[in-house]
Amino acid sequence: MIVRDIKDIIGTENEVVTPTWTSRRVLLKKDGMGFSFHETVIQPGTETHIWYKNHVEAVWCIEGDGEVETVADGKVYKLGPGVIYALDENDEHYLRGGKEPLRVICVFNPPLSGKEVHDAEGVYPLEEEKAA
Structure with a gap:
């Protein structure tokens, strides 16, 4: 069984901080x-371009406010506690923070190794499988 406390992750190598988000x-x-x-x-008032070409992600909003805009059709979805969105088609989008910090819980498949940050296209690279 794996048991972890978020307090034990803050400030370690498993906390990745950028100007627009902390994961x-x-x-x-x-x-x-x-x-x-x-x-x-x-972070409030920020915008992050994201396009997970190599991953699908489900995002459950649990605190704060913001919005997500899909690039393909320009639809904007308001985010707040209780809202979930799923990038089931590798949707290119903009994630925007609102007036308060937006805290979300995210699940990725395939799983991340832990050091990923978005590249110039908003993509997380797919970690190459090591040969056996």
Whole structure:
């Protein structure tokens, strides 16, 4: 059984901080669960371009406010506590923080290794499988 406390992740290598978001990577590829699990805080008034070409992601909003806009059709969805969105088609989008920090819980498949940050296209690279 894996048991972790988010307080033990803050300030470690499993907390990735950028100017627009902070991601606390709770479960990673090395944990062997088949997915990764993260707590992420989106900073107020920020915008992040994201396009997970290599991953699908489900995002459950639990605190704060913000919005997500899909690039393909320009639809804007308001985010707040209790709202979930799933990037089931590798949707290119903009994630925007609102007036308060937006705290979300995220699940990725395939799982992240833990150090990923978005590249120039908003993509997380797909970690190459090591040859046996």
